[in-house]
Amino acid sequence: MKRKKMKNGALVFTVITALLAGCTGKESGTEISTATPSPNASAGATASVKPAEAATLRLLTELSSAWPVKKDWAVWKWVKEKTNITINQETQTGPESLALAIASGDMPDLMSVFPPDAQKYGPQGAFLDLSKHLNKMPNLKSFLTSRPDVAQRMTSPGGEMYHVLNDGMGAGNQTVYFYRDDIFKKHSLQEPKTWDEVYATAKKLKELYPESYPFVFRHGINTLKYFAPAFGIYPTFFEDKATGKIKHGVTDPGFKKMVEYLNKFHKEGLTPPDWLSMDYKAWTQFITTNKSFMTIQFIGQIEIMNTQLQNGGNGAHLKFMAPPVGNGSKAYIPNTNFEEFGFAVSSKTKNLDAALRYLDFIYSKEGKDILSWGKEGETYTVENNKRKFLPRFKEPNDLRKEMGMFTTGAYGLADFEASKSLSNENEQYAYTEAAKYQFPVINALPPLTSEEKSAISLLEEQINKYYESSVAKFILGETPMTQWDAFLAELNKMGSQKLIDAYQIGLDRLKKNNK
Numbered sequence: 001m002k003r004k005k006m007k008n009g010a011l012v013f014t015v016i017t018a019l020l021a022g023c024t025g026k027e028s029g030t031e032i033s034t035a036t037p038s039p040n041a042s043a044g045a046t047a048s049v050k051p052a053e054a055a056t057l058r059l060l061t062e063l064s065s066a067w068p069v070k071k072d073w074a075v076w077k078w079v080k081e082k083t084n085i086t087i088n089q090e091t092q093t094g095p096e097s098l099a100l101a102i103a104s105g106d107m108p109d110l111m112s113v114f115p116p117d118a119q120k121y122g123p124q125g126a127f128l129d130l131s132k133h134l135n136k137m138p139n140l141k142s143f144l145t146s147r148p149d150v151a152q153r154m155t156s157p158g159g160e161m162y163h164v165l166n167d168g169m170g171a172g173n174q175t176v177y178f179y180r181d182d183i184f185k186k187h188s189l190q191e192p193k194t195w196d197e198v199y200a201t202a203k204k205l206k207e208l209y210p211e212s213y214p215f216v217f218r219h220g221i222n223t224l225k226y227f228a229p230a231f232g233i234y235p236t237f238f239e240d241k242a243t244g245k246i247k248h249g250v251t252d253p254g255f256k257k258m259v260e261y262l263n264k265f266h267k268e269g270l271t272p273p274d275w276l277s278m279d280y281k282a283w284t285q286f287i288t289t290n291k292s293f294m295t296i297q298f299i300g301q302i303e304i305m306n307t308q309l310q311n312g313g314n315g316a317h318l319k320f321m322a323p324p325v326g327n328g329s330k331a332y333i334p335n336t337n338f339e340e341f342g343f344a345v346s347s348k349t350k351n352l353d354a355a356l357r358y359l360d361f362i363y364s365k366e367g368k369d370i371l372s373w374g375k376e377g378e379t380y381t382v383e384n385n386k387r388k389f390l391p392r393f394k395e396p397n398d399l400r401k402e403m404g405m406f407t408t409g410a411y412g413l414a415d416f417e418a419s420k421s422l423s424n425e426n427e428q429y430a431y432t433e434a435a436k437y438q439f440p441v442i443n444a445l446p447p448l449t450s451e452e453k454s455a456i457s458l459l460e461e462q463i464n465k466y467y468e469s470s471v472a473k474f475i476l477g478e479t480p481m482t483q484w485d486a487f488l489a490e491l492n493k494m495g496s497q498k499l500i501d502a503y504q505i506g507l508d509r510l511k512k513n514n515k
Helices: 012-021 074-083 097-104 115-121 137-148 148-153 181-186 195-208 220-231 253-267 278-287 301-311 352-362 366-374 396-403 414-420 425-437 452-475 481-494 496-512
Strands: 055-061 085-091 110-113 177-181 237-240 245-246 295-300 319-322 333-335 342-345 380-383 386-389 436-443
Touching: 055 097, 055 352, 074 085, 074 342, 074 352, 074 366, 074 396, 085 352, 097 110, 097 115, 110 115, 110 352, 115 342, 137 148, 137 352, 177 181, 177 301, 177 333, 177 425, 195 253, 195 295, 220 295, 220 333, 220 452, 245 496, 253 414, 253 452, 253 481, 278 301, 278 436, 295 301, 301 319, 301 425, 319 425, 342 352, 352 366, 366 414, 425 436, 452 481, 452 496, 481 496
Parallel strands: 055 085, 055 110, 333 436
Antiparallel strands: 110 342, 177 295, 177 319, 237 245, 380 386
C-alpha cells in the first residue's frame, strides 16, 4: 500500500475553523436535537425532520474479558431506534487483528483505534480523512469547537483527521495515591504530606508490621511516570509549561531526587523486592493481606480492593490520599483525564453516509445522554427530579456487561456523572479530590509527520531502553548514585537532544496552527 504524501504546513486548526464556519448545524435527513434532555423528558425524544435511511455498519472493537460482547446489548437497540442504523459488532482476536483487517481488503466500516494506529495507517490510505467530511457531522464539529485540546490530539501535522477520540470517561484513567485509613487511625498515623513523611511513615509501619512492605506499586519502571509529577515533571519528554519548550524530565534535579527516595525505600525493605516484575495479582495480595498500606494505582482500584477487604470482615478500608510533595512546593498526579481510544472510518466503506451519521449521533447531546444513562424504566428511574439507576446496576461495570454502555465503540461523548452516580461516597470523594492535583500538562507529545517519526524511532527506542535499564539499576542499588552524572552524559551522547529538537518542531507547529 503506497504511503500518501503528507501535506506539510497545512494549518490544523485553520482547517477545522474553516469547516466550522460553513456549518449550518443540520444535515438533510439526519438533524439531531442539541437540546439537553431534562430527567423527566423521554430519552426517546428526537428532532429528526424525516426518518433516516436504514443502514448496517460493521464495527471492529477490542475484546474485553471483563464485559464480553453480546449481540443483544441495549446500546445497539437504542442506536437503531435513534438513527435507523444496525451495528454489527466484530471483535479483535489479538494485537494483529487491526493490521490483518486492513491487509485483507475487507475492512469493517468503523474501527476502534488508538492514535498511533491512526497515524500509522491513515497516511497509508486505510482510513478516511474525516476533516474533509466535518460539514456532514455538525455535532462533532460543535464538540471540536468547544474542545480544541481534544481536536489537536486527533489532528495530524498536515491537518488530516484520521480518527476521532472518545471523551468523557478519562477520569477513570487517573492514577492516585491511596492508603489504609483504618490502619493509620489504629496507630494514630497522619496522612503523609511529603515524600519525607512517606518515608518516615513507611518506617513506622515496617516496625509495627515487620513482614510488611508498607509502600507498594506494580507497574515497574513505568510507575515512575505516575510518581514524577509529585516532583514537578514527567520522566520522559514533555512540554515544560514554565518555558513552553520540550524538556527531558530525566535531566531535572527532581527526577534524581525521586530515584534517591526509591533507592532508599528498596534498600530498607519498605517496598517489595520484586517491584519491577510485580503483576496485578501479586499487588492485590499485598493490598488485601496487611502486607502493604500505601500505594499508587488507577482510581477505580480503591473500591475494587475495598470490596475484597470488606469481605474479610475486619474493618479494613482504603481511602484516597493527596499526592505527597516530592520536590518544589506543590504535588501533582499525572494529568491522565483524557481518552486515547477512538474511531477510524475505512477509506473503502460503501456506507460512508451511515458511518458519518453514526459518528455524528454519538457526539450529539442526545447520543451522549442515552448512551450514558439509557432509557427511563429500562435503566433508570427519576426520583426528586434526578435520575437513579435501577437497583440491579450496582457498579458501572454492570452497565457495561448487561447493556453495553461505556464499552469500546458504543459511545463518542460520555457523561461521567452517570458512571460516577454508581460510586459510593468514598469513591466520589476520590474523584473530586483527584481533580485538584492534576499536572498542568498531559503526558502526551505533539504529533510528528511520518518522516519526522521514522527519523527518530530507532534512536527513541534505544534511549528508552537505556533509560529503563539504567534507572532500575540505580533504584536497586546495582549502580551507585555517584554515577548519575555519567548516566545523564551518556543519554546526551546517545542523542537525546535530537529527540528534544524533533518534538520541539512538532510543538511549535501545533502552537502556530492553534493561533
